[in-house]
Amino acid sequence: MTQIPKPVKRTLLISYFEGAAVAIHNSYTIGLYPVAFALLLGASDFQIGILGAFSFLATLFGFLSAYIVESTGQRKQTTVWTGFLSRSIWALAPLIPLLAADPARKAWAFVFLVGVSLAANAMSGNAWLAWFTDLVPAEIRGRYFGQRSGILSAVGIAGTIGAGLFLDSYKKAGSELLGYAVLFALAFLLAVASLILSFLQYEGRRPAAKGFRKAGAALLLPLKNKSYRVFLIYFVVWALVNGLSSPFWGAHMFKNLGMTYTQVSFYTAVAGVCVFFSHILWGWIIDRVGARAVLRFCSVGAILTPLLWPFADRTNLIPIWIDAALSGVVWPGINLAALYLLMENRGESGDSSVAMYSFATGTAAFLTSLLGSWLAVALSRLHFKGYGLLINNFTTLFIATAFLRLIVQIFMPGFAEQKRGRARAVPREVIAFLWIAVLTSREKLLWVVGRMRGHEHS
Known part of the structure; x- marks a missing residue:
């Protein structure tokens, strides 16, 4: 069995904690709770539809991420900074109800915020997968990703249930918007924790940059x-x-x-x-x-x-x-x-x-x-x-x-x-x-x- 270098071992361990921070953050900001917050702001059925559509539009930015990584070879930097943008932007969400605007405009502002977050998240996810696929040794790759996915799924479920109980307690007290403000503030702290833990991880061998023209041709090759x-x-x-x-x-x-x-x-x-x-x-x-x-x-x-x-x-x-x-x-x-x-x-x-x-x-x-x-x-x-x-x-x-x-x-x-x-x-x-x-x-x-x-x- 191949000896795993110490920097790689340390990175694989840190990735569990960094992934847990992201999983809890995502349990607050991806899925059903953003829909509920949009309805609370007064979003129409059409705006809810656009909010859901942005989750698919975001995948196009995953394609952009692949293009950037192929062109520059910068997998860790792309992962870290697009991930931080995706998660830190939620610090602005509690300010939206305070805007001097009608409910429709507040809802559109929130839809735009979610769109930016999802787009950056898709870019980060694609770059992270390329980075860790090469970093994790082949003989433990299946076991590592399987264990990590299982643990993070459990953490995400716990975060979802905790958020539900938390928001219901604020709703019963008549302070539903305040509950969301606290939740999104916690999401920002998790974004900072994820950023710090990401910088502590070893990048490994950086792939050669292909340049923008060759990268474009490579992306069309599967067809x-x-x-x-x-x-x-x-x-x-x-x-x-x-x-x-x-x-x-x-x-x-x-x-x-x-x-x-x-x-x-x-x-x-x-x-x-x-x-x-x-x-x-x-x-x-x-x-x-x-x-x-x-x-x-x-x-x-x-x-x-x-x-x-x-x-x-x-x-x-x-x-x-x-x-x-x-x-x-x-x-x-x-x-x-x-x-x-x-x-x-x-x-x-x-x-x-x-x-x-x-x-x-x-x-x-x-x-x-x-x-x-x-x-x-x-x-x-x-x-x-x-x-x-x-x-x-x-x-x-x-x-x-x-x-x-x-x-x-x-x-x-x-x-x-x-x-x-x-x-x-x-x-x-x-x-x-x-x-x-x-x-x-x-x-x-x-x-x-x-x-x-x-x-x-x-």
Whole structure:
């Protein structure tokens, strides 16, 4: 086994703490809480749609980050400073309610702030991945990233629940805006902590700068690969479909279902726990039957989840909890399958294929998010409640998304990959995985009991 240099060991350890600071920060500033804050400022349905669309527009800046890194070789500097911009800008959020402006302009100011933060975050994330992929030794890369992701997921879930309980306490006291001000101030302190810890990390060998002209040619190289083009076209269409309703799930929870911050945080936690365990399940099954089989199987679940939402209302949130669990199971399978297929079809283009994938799918989802925002406004007067259903502008978009996902799934193409199993084999593999997990757990439990009895008689 290769001896890991001390600077690398120290950096890998520091990265856990730096990542924890970022995970807590993101639990406050990415996802459902910014949507709730925008609604508190008086944001319209169209502004909520634009807020959600910016999360996809931000991926285009990941493409810009890849271009800068390819051109200059400055991976650490790009990671650190774009990351700090992304996180420190939230110090301005508490000032927005104090502006001498009407609610619409305050909401637009917040939407702009979120857009800048997400764009810088995408740039930082792409540069960080390129930096650490080379820094972490190959023999421990999978284990390190797996452990780090698991720990940071747990930290993020704890941060989400803590923020929900915290905001609900301020809301009950009639000081909801003050609660957000404290939360965003804490986010700024976490940004400073992340900056300091980032500078303590070892950069490693810096890649040679290619110059701006060669970098541009390198980023377009993946499109010459036919199998990559097939892969890319499918996931661009998939992104077009999902972008239509993506901005409105959180808004529907707060605005139409009347969910509290604590309830929304537990929704995120339920999904997060399912995501954590599902990654292990789908990774094992993909190795046995291939990514396309898992993608097709999990896509069925993704078709069903939007159809649960019209059955939920303020007195019945059971469909939402079912959605949290089901989404937490199927979406890791879809995302992991997409990652595997990307790795299988990227050829020799390396990082450029990842950047092109992010750019193309982000652009597609952004465009349909804009369309969804317009439709949400056009359907704003639609309201029907009866027969256990709640039909309004948001749930109509959810139903349309389910129908479009079905069409895309029916016409799923074949992908180039080493293992080509069928989707009908996936349930059998799920049962096999669970059976192995039960037997393994039983053996470990018996071993622990045996050790305890041995100590009692010693």
